[in-house]
Amino acid sequence: MxxxxxxxxxxxxxxxxxxxxxxxxxxxxxxxxxxxxxxxxxxxxxxxxxxxxxxxxxxxxxxxxxxxxxxxxxxxxxxxxxxxxxxxxxxxxxxxxxxxxxxxxxxxxxxxxxxxxxxxxxxxxxxxLTNNTLQGQIPALANCSNLTGLYLGWNQLTGQIPVNFPSRLQELELQANNLTGTIPASLANTTKLQRFSCAKNNIEGSIPNELANLLGLQALMVGLNKLSGQFPQAILNLSNLVSLSISFCNFSGVIPSSVGTSLPNLQLFEIGDNIFHGHIPSSLTNASELNDIDMSRNKFTGVVPSSIGRLSQLSWLNLEFNELQASNKQDWKFMDSLANCTELRIFSVQSNLLAGQVPNSVGNLSIQLQDLYMGINQLSGDFPSGIANLRNLIALSLLGNNFTSGLPEWLGTLNRLQRLLLFSNFFTGPIPSSFSNLSQLVDLYLDWNQLNGYMPPNLGKLQMLEVLSISSNNLHGSIPKEIFAIPTIAKISLSFNNLHGPLHADIGNAKQLIYLQISSNNLSRELPSSLGNCESLEHIDLSQNSFSGSIPASFGNISSIKMLNLSHNNLTGSIPASLGNLQILEDLDLSFNNLRGEVPTKGIFKNATAVLIDSNQGLCGGPLDLHLLACPIMHSDSSKHKLSVLLKVVIPLVIVLLLVVVISVFLFQRRKQKTKAISLPSFGREFPKISYGDLARATHGFATSYLIGQGRYGSVYQGKLFQDEKLVAIKVFKLGTRGAKKSFIAECNALRNVRHRNLVHILTACSSIDANGNDFKALIYEFMPRGDLHNLLYSIQDSEGPSYFIPLAQRLSILVDVSEALAYLHHNHQGTIIHSHVGDFGLARFKFDTATSFVDSSSTSSIALRGTIGYIAPECAADGQLSTATDVYSFGVILLEIFIRRSPTDDMFKDGMSIAKLAEINLPNNVLQIIDPQLLQELDHSEVDNGTQILQSVLSIGLCCTKTSPNERINMQEVAAKLHEIQEAYLRGN
The missing domain is CATH 3.80.10.10 (Ribonuclease Inhibitor)
Structure with a gap:
């Protein structure tokens, strides 16, 4: 067992x-x-x-x-x-x-x-462990003595870079995490290191000089961090370096002249988005292996080195957003030289100071060139003919220049084009029919030119087109139904043209359409109900046309819509209740139509600030916040007798009484001249009709003695108009100046719905013909008898007239008023207006939350740099980018000027000194040393105890407005609130 x-x-x-x-x-x-x-x-x-x-x-x-x-x-x-x-x-x-x-x-x-x-x-x-979602700190790995490659990029790691790494480590990749701290100097002990990347983190400080000991280092990728300081000298010792990327940091100063000689093996050189200045070092061409150069978004000046062609392997050259110049044949030699770069695929000199005609040698660039960006310069003349040779172009940008002549038919031979950006020029003539051959075209931007003729129906052949933007031209005829059949079309912008006829019902076929902007044309007839089939639409602007009929109830099917503007048309009927079902609708403008009936009470109609229904006399009811009259109550059969009495007795009596009142008013007013009212589509309210002859008589033939100011686009005269000889300011536009007509349109557009007590009031406009038969356009404003603030502020220095002293209380009042006006323009208006002059909208820019793949020119009045020297924000002066923050900066300069009484262009402000710097170094202890002496005399003779504190507080706001970084500046709502508090504190203390 x-x-x-x-x-x-x-x-x-x-x-x-x-x-x-x-x-x-x-x-x-x-x-x-x-x-x-x-x-x-x-x-x-x-x-x-x-x-x-x-x-x-x-x-x-x-x-x-x-x-x-x-x-x-x-x-x-x-x-x-x-x-x-x-x-x-x-x-x-x-x-x-x-x-x-x-x-x-x-x-x-x-x-x-x-x-x-x-x-x-x-x-x-x-x-x-690359490309995961790992968190926490990098563990100590110094004991992994055989480790040669450590790859932890594209995670969510935090903390600092460890001080110690294994001595045999050759490749260290920590990019795209949330690391902080600095680059440790001890990294130099990893003597075998060949590749180091910590790009796209939050690392501060500078590149340690000790890294000069890493003689075997071939790749140094540290961009997209918060690094700062001068160009790292340690880098010049790394002669084996192949790839260098320090882009998107805060490095400054000049690039060492020996950079190309010290780094002869460079293939990638990325230093874009920093604050480097000076000239591009010619020695860079000694690094003959270079194929990628990105020096964009800095402050480089001078010309592009003519020896650039020595880089025969160059494939990517990005010099955009600098201050590089070219105005003569010698300056443009770099273009001739680039013909030797036979591998060049991407070339950008966009947003620089290049001027004159583009040399024909642009046609000698590499046949492999795919992207050519030359926009936002000062280029002029005809369309550059040499571009016809670049048959492999995918993207071409000439936007924001001064090109004239027509668009050449040969553009249609560049059949690989996907992006064509030609807006904000002076191109004339028709849209070439050959554009229909651009079968791969995705984006077509032709806005802000002088194109005329019809829209070619064969644009419908562009079956890959997503953006069709031709606003602010002189197109006429109807909108071709063929473009609505493009299966990929996502944006159509045709505003400010002379298009007429109906909006074709085929628009319902545009299933991918997101943005539809066809305002300010002459389109008519009924709105197609098929538009409700475009369920992807987010933005619809059909305003300033002549559409009639009712609003289709099918519009309530567009569930993705955020903005709907049907204002300034001839629409009738009631507001469809279905619009109240649109869940994400944020902005609805139905004003200036002939709508009648009860206003819906659901959805967006609950938010009175999001709905505009002015000048629809027949509307009633709706939410209480809309302040409409109650709708009439329908009577039952039992009350027919009462209704009969009302119709037969009460109403006739009321009519008789009204007639008596009207006749009395008429007799009282008979001495006053009657003026026929017209509805100006740019403003949307009734204005007196004024002719050219009226204005000529008011100014004695526009005599120089009546001239009170001049600008780039027009002259301002003083005159007397109307029966009561009211004193007015007449702004006459110089239509012979390029851009003047756009400025007139922009100013009209800005004044269309702007209402604020602190903004100069528009009285009327004149669009007529002058004595010689030429176009004539003018705007008539209220006349400000004391002139502008500058005259008031410095009138004490005028020996020919009486001096004028602005007391502290009045200066505070002025600033409060201006801040409220700017806050209104920035935050409380239908579209944010970016501006720097509260009484002149010719330089205004509208800014909407509009998603575009490049630049949405239809939402701005101009793309060129605008402003006055001394008042311009640094970022605006550098690259022309306007924002509400640039206005805040300009306001801050004006605030400081009002209290210091020194112009920002004063001779003392040079060599880095500015009015903001002057205030900064004297606050808070020495504030009385820089204040306007007149204010000091006022404080000496008053009983105000808190005068010095008031001045310190005001100047502190000026400094908050003039921060170098736009993100650090406070907004105008905060400014207005703070100034209100200071004003109240001053009044209490007084």
Whole structure:
């Protein structure tokens, strides 16, 4: 019996060994297998079943992603599970795989922290955890003495870069995390380092000089951080450097003249988006292997080196948004030289100071050139003919220049074009019919030119077109229905043309349409109900046309719409209740129509600030906040007798009484001249009609003695108009000046719905013909008898007239009024207006929340730099980019000027000194040393105790407005609120 039992036991053991070889094998390593199984437990999702083979029925050395040592069977040396979609956390048990040399878990969705236990793997050579969502700090890995490659980029790691790394480390990639602190100088101890990247983090400080010891370093990628200081001198010692990227930081100063000589092996040179200035070093062409150069968005001046053509392998040259110049043949030699760069694919000199005609040598650029950006310069003349040779162009930008002549038909031969950006020029003539050959075109921007003729119906052949933007031209005819059949069309902008006829019902076929802007044309007839089929629409502006009929109820089907403007048309009927069902509608303008009936009460109609329904005399009811009269109550049959009495007795009596009142008023007013009212579409309210002759008589033939001011686009005269000889200011536009007509349109557009007590009031406008038969346009404003603020402020220096002193209380009042006006323009108007003169809207820019792939020219009045020297914000002076923050800066300068009484262009403001700098260095202790002496005399003779504190507070606001960075400036609502508080404090103390 004992022998039998022993035999049975042996058989069971033998069966176990046959079934589970891994468990019973005397060479098996339990630790590695159990560690892998524990790692598997940490996986919560395995969509590709990558770990399906990980079970005890299979030898673990053959599991997916695992490899074992040949010399030491049963020990895992490599674990590679790249791009398997794994979700979970990395188990600390991997630290038990003591023979592990390679651990690659990249491109998954691992979260949590990197286990500190990995620091025990002294045989580890490669650790790659790139492209996950790992958090926490980088663990200490100094004991991983054989580590040569550490790849932790594209995660969410925090903390600082560790001070110590293994001395054998050759590649260290930490990019795209949330790391802080500085680049440790001890990194120089990793003497074998060949590649270091910490780009796209929040690292501060400078590049340590100690890195000059990394003589084997080939790639230094530290851009997109908060690094600062001069160009790092340590870099010049790294003669083996192949790739250098320090873009999107705060580096400043000049680029060392020897940069190309010191770094002869450079292939990539990225220093864009910093604050470098000076000339582009000609030595850069000594780095003959260069193929990528990005020096964009700095402050480089001078000309592009004519030796640039020595870089025969150059494929990408980006010099945009600098202050580079070219005005003669010598300056343009760089273009001739670039013909030697036969690999050039991308070339941009956009937003510089290049002037004159583009040389024909542009046609000698590489036949491989795909992107050519020359917009926002001062280029002029005909369309550059040499571009016809660049048959592989994908993107062409000449926007924001002064080109004239027509658009050439040969543009249609560039059949690989995907983006064509020609807006804000002076191109004339028709749109070439050859554009229909651009079968790959995605974006077509032709806004703000002088194009005329019809829109070619064959544009409908552009089956990949997404953006069709031709606003602010002179197009006429109807909108071709063919463009609505383009399956990809997402944006149509045709505003400010002379288009007429109906909006075709085929627009309902544009299923991908997001943005429809066709305002300020002569379109008529009924709105197509098929527009309700465009369920992707977010922005519809059909205002300033002659549409009639009712608003289709189908508009309530456009569930994605955020903005709907149907104002200034001839629409009738009631407002569809379905509009109240639009959940994300934020802006609804139905004003200046002939709508009648009850206003809906749901949805957007609950928000009175989001709905404009003015000048629809027949509307009633609706939410109380709309302040409409109640709708009449329908009477029952039992009240017919009362209704009959009302109709037969009461109403006739009321009519008689009204007639008596009207006749009395008429007799009282008979001495006054009647003026026929017209509805100006740019303003939307009734204005007296004024002729050219009226204005000529009011100004004695526009005599110079009546001239009170001049600007780029017009002259301002003083005159007397109307029966009561009211004193007015007459702004006459110089239509012969390029851009004057656009300025007139912009000013009309700005004044259309602007209402504020502190804004100069428009009285009327004149669009007529002068005595010589030429076009004549003028705007008539209220006349400000004391002139502008500048005259008041400095009139004490005028020896020919009486001096005028502005007391402290009045200066505060002026600032409060102006701040309220700007706050209104920025925050309380239908579209944000970016502006720097509260009484002149010719330089105004409208800013809407409109998503565009490049620049939405239809939303601005001008793309060129506007402003006055001394008042312009730094970012505006650098690249012409306007924002509400640029207005805040200008307001801050004016505030300081009012209290210091020194012009920002005063001779003392040079060599880095400005009016803002003067205030900064004297606040708070020496504020009385810079204040207008007249104010000091006023404070000396008053009983105000808090005068000095008031001055300090006001100047502090000026400094908050004139911060160098736009993001650090306060907004105008905050400014207005703070100035109100200061004004009240002053009045209480007085």
């Amino acid at each position: 004992t022998k039998l039992t022993a035999t049975v036991q042996f058989v069971f053991v033998l069966m176990a060994c046959c079934t589970h070889v891994v468990i019973c094998s005397p060479s098996a390593n339990y630790t590695d297998m159990l560690s892998l199984l524990d790692f598997k437990k940490g996986i919560s999702l395995d969509p590709q079943q990558a770990l399906r083979s990980w079970n005890v029925s299979t030898r673990f050395c053959s599991w997916e992603g695992a490899m074992c040592s040949v010399k030491n069977p049963g020990h895992v040396t490599s674990l590679n599970l790249t791009n398997q979609g794994l979700v979970g956390q990395i188990s600390p048990s991997l630290g038990n795989l003591t023979f592990l040399k390679i651990l690659v878990l990249s491109a998954n969705s691992f979260s949590g922290e990197i286990p500190m236990s990995l620091g025990r793997l002294h045989r580890l050579q490669i650790l790659s």
